[in-house]
Amino acid sequence: MPATATDPHTSRTRSWWGWGYVDAHPDDAECVATGALLPGTLARPLPVPRIADLPIGRPAATPPAALAHLVTADPRARAAHAMGKAYRDVARALRGRPGRIPDLVARPARDQDVTDLLDWAGGHGVAVIPFGGGSSVVGGVEYRGDAHRAVLSLDLTAMDRVLEIDTASRSARIQAGVLGPALEAQLRPHGLTLRHFPQSFEFSTLGGWLATRAGGHYATGHTHIDDFVQSLRVITPAGTGTSWRLPASGAGPSPDRFFLGSEGTLGVITEAWTRLRERPRHKASASVAFTGFARALEAVRAIAQSDLSPANCRLLDPGEALLSGASHDGSAVLVLGFESATAPVDGRLAAAVDLARAHGGRGSAADRDAPQDAAVSAWRSAFLRMPYLRDGLARMGAVVETFETAATWDRIPALIDAVRTEVGAAAARATGHPATVNCRLTHVYPDGAAPYFTVAVAGRPGDEVEIWDDIKAAANDVLHRHRATITHHHAVGRDHRPGYDRQRPDPFALALRAAKDALDPHGVLNPGVLLD
Secondary structure, eight states: OOTTSEETTTTEEBOSSSSSBGGGSOOHHHHHHHHTTSTTOOSSOOOOOOGGGSOOOOOSOOOOGGGGGGEEOOHHHHHHTSOOSSHHHHHHHHTTOOOBOOSEEEOOOSHHHHHHHHHHHHHHTEEEEEESSOOOSSSOSSBOSSSSSEEEEEEOTTOOOEEEEETTTTEEEEETTOBHHHHHHHHGGGTEEOOOOOTTGGGOBHHHHHHHTOBOSOOSSSOBGGGGEEEEEEEETTEEEEOOOOSOOOSSSOHHHHHTTOTTSSOEEEEEEEEOEEOOOEEEEEEEEESOHHHHHHHHHHHHTSSOOOSEEEEEOHHHHHHHTSOSSSOEEEEEEEEESSSOOHHHHHHHHHHHHHTTOBOOOOOTTSOOOHHHHHHHHHHHHHHHHHHHHHHTTEEEEEEEOOEETTTHHHHHHHIIIIIHHHHHHHHSSOOEEEEEEEEEETTEEEEEEEEEEEOOTTOHHHHHHHHHHHHHHHHHHTTOOSOSSSOOTTTTHHHHHHHSOHHHHHHHHHHHHHHOTTOOBSTTSSOO
16 A cells, blocks of 8 residues: 555555544644643644645656556655655655655565566666655655665555465464554454554554564563564565575574664565464553652563563653653653463563552552553553654644663663753753653663653744754764664664664674675665665
8 A cells, every 4th residue: 555545444544744644633723732732832833735835856767668567656656755754754744845755656566576676776776765654763765865866665565465374383474565454454363463563553564664673562572573583585686585484593693684674775575474473362451650760660670570571561751641641640650561362461460560569659459350540541542642743743843753762771760861851951952942851661671671752842943854853963972872772663764874873883884884785786775774
């Protein structure tokens, strides 16, 4: 399904410029009401951008007749494939400055189509940007620069089928272009699930998850898509390869790991064998409130280092808890959830609540017959609604964006304090307005955690992108100083390149460059991502 089309599963229209579905966007009144929460925003929202106002010229390249049926130069398709869904993408669209719009959009239906398109592009200086659901928030699906004669967006969403299910091994062979809901719909009749639910689940693909090493909704255990992979099929300009399907192997460096996280720079992932699970039948959730964030961090660490393995262990600081409606009294809130396909989970939830109480938390004992915890319900609704509200705030001239990281537990408290202080100060300097910096923990491990930060501040009309870039540079400096990763689950793209270049070891950079030169000798695959 192209990112501009009507979703055949819902009959809803996707937005070409903002998050999600058009009918879910805040209207002008909601934009104004939300903007009132940030001093200094506009009096009325910026108009919704129109494709007719974009500078979309004639394509700079024409495919051969044999490929013409795969390719379109339709302005709406080109506009929808010009950017991802980061704040800076939304802000650029609102100001009519989307950057370089692809000349063509291709929708291959089979592996041979991908091979033929790569062959043509390599021989004609056409950059190829692999594209799944288009939900990138790091500049991963756009072209920047002018080194290539033309740009082709390679939309894989026509390759969207579960091809084979092995019930004995509980795994499936799946085409990379399938969107999350369509994938789960094809697994559901078999009582199976991939159990990978990123916030972008509705609008992202299996191939996108693999190419970006995406993190899912679940807070412990198998948090990243890496852990679900048995085998990959990858098409490169130098040839096609399929790794052996194995439960585990010690045979040298992993070919699957080589392409996981490669973000379309080394090849195009077209299929994967993935591990599946039985669908959960037992679920339980609860929330625990804390008057002090430091004690809440200690509670989360204790739970992460236990053997309880919660599906959800999300800690919201007071600002994040207020924003989501999980708390209105200045408390931090820990959202806990457990699930299983085989046995009740109430005992594990009760044990986790007891651990949290031992560290100063306030929460009632879990009861599987009780209504869903109000704080849990409020957080879940806000979690799904937040990207739409961000776009509404962008229409009010606000700078609202997130970034995430991960670090070991010994660095977490100082890291969070430094981000709040230094990034908040950078935002205030850049705008002249007070800034809000909230934090939540999205994933937790025995040895560390993944803090996720939200920055909100009124911008200066027309300068929103530059302001965010300044704020993000300050955030990158804090992360680097505290040896926290530039990204835990959002990928590198083009926006995180400066931080990634500082984080990766020099010998690895040399090896990556050599691999790029060998697999993509014409340098057409997603130029500028991971390396130049």
